[in-house]
Amino acid sequence: MPRRTRKSVPPTKPLLRTPLRVGNLDAAAVVGELRQLHEDAEDPSIDRMPDDEELFRALLYLERQAGAVKDDQARRDAAIKRVCLWQYVREQTDIHQARAVADARSAGAEWGDLMPALAVKTPSAAYNKATRLRAAALVAQGEPAVRRTPEAVLEAERRIEARAMATRRAEEEAARRHELLVPVAQRLLDCRNELVEDEDVEFWLEQIEAVLPHCTTATQMVSLGTYVEALVRVLRMLSRHSPQAVCATDEARSAYAAAAELLRR
Incomplete structure (x- = not known):
């Protein structure tokens, strides 16, 4: 019988079977x-x-x-x-x-x-x-x-570096967004008496007011963003029925627009 030739495997092709390892061990x-x-x-x-x-x-x-x-x-x-x-x-x-x-x-x-x-x-x-x-x-x-193989290792390292760069870019973007979020949230609080009287609007303003003075950690910034987003969502829903009644002054409308624009980024 003719001898079966073994197909060459591309040097960067992933392994089909992951080698067994003890891994993490105390x-x-x-x-x-x-x-x-x-x-x-x-x-x-x-x-x-x-x-x-x-x-x-x-x-x-x-x-x-x-x-x-x-x-x-x-x-x-x-x-x-x-x-x-x-x-x-x-x-x-x-x-x-x-x-x-x-x-x-x-x-x-x-x-x-x-x-x-x-x-x-x-x-x-x-x-x-x-x-x-x-x-x-x-x-x-x-x-x-x-x-x-050198080819496979270099390819894997390129993937790791690409992921790390994407993570860094995301973190930098989040940091820039957070820098803008605090003044936007403060403007909404400053205009709270000029926003429509609504139970949900007041609830989210109270949440913003509670977290804003202590907003220093990443978790607190995420919470602040969640509250601002919820407030904007409620105001947007209410504006469908009566756009003029949501914000009583130009300053309130500007604060609302700034928050909506920030959340679209």
Whole structure:
């Protein structure tokens, strides 16, 4: 039979299967559970076991003292927990090594300088290995799994940067809008006696009045915007029946128009 040729996969094509990972883990808590197992087994050297936060040294101790746990079930549970912790260490290693490489590069290190540290023989191999490490770091940041190729990693990083830029633009726009929102809300309050007498109008004016003096946090600004929007909505609805009766003065009409215009942005 003719040999089936394997189709080449585009280097930027996403992985169909996301690699399984331990992911977030309270490693210190797991080490604490292992400590308890050894204490229950009356491990004679337990006082020499490193602190729960010293993960690597604690794992080496637990490996040396594995035989101190005599009960078969307890020894099996302890070994499985150690396997889990070593897998966690393996996953974290890629992330932190990628950060170290990035720090070295930002400090002016060439790929040739990183060859011994990355245990490779050529600058291109150092670059490729660093790229694979960055792919692991991207997954740890919550990105979908990417192929460990330069093309795939660069494409993923471009997507992350584009999202970050969009977020920054949205935040800047929200900040500009909030700067305008406070004086617009104050103008509506200043004209409250010149606005139509209505139960809903008065309710939303009271909400604006309550939050406006303390409007410093993002949450408070969102609340203020919600109240102004609700007031404008009520005034717009009432104006359909009697446009002239909603605002008694030019100043009130100007304040209402300014709020409506701001909300349209």
